[in-house]
Amino acid sequence: MVDEIMRNVSKKTWYRWSLYINIVLFFLVALFLYILIIDCIDYGRGAGSGVWLLITRDVAFVSISLTLIFAQLIRYLFIIMRRSL
Numbered sequence: 001m002v003d004e005i006m007r008n009v010s011k012k013t014w015y016r017w018s019l020y021i022n023i024v025l026f027f028l029v030a031l032f033l034y035i036l037i038i039d040c041i042d043y044g045r046g047a048g049s050g051v052w053l054l055i056t057r058d059v060a061f062v063s064i065s066l067t068l069i070f071a072q073l074i075r076y077l078f079i080i081m082r083r084s085l
Contacts (some may be wrong), residue, residue, distance in 0.1 A: 039054045
């Protein structure tokens with residue numbers, strides 16, 4: 001059933017959704033980088049041992065988001081190279 005939906009979606013719609021997802025990912029990365037900076041400042045002030053968990057959460061989310069963004073970037077570069085050659 002999912003395969004049928006994926007086949008019926010046009011490339012234009014797929015690229016539009018991909019753009020929206022990338023924009024949301026960029027805003028989430030910016031938000032979590034801000035939260036990461038705040039958590040690091042709190043840790044530097046000696047807020048407690050629970051701040052390490054918050055810092056780990058922030059770093060994990062930022063790294064996963066950046067991995068998704070760079071994977072899509074590389075995929076788009078391969079598509080552009082394939083079309084231009």
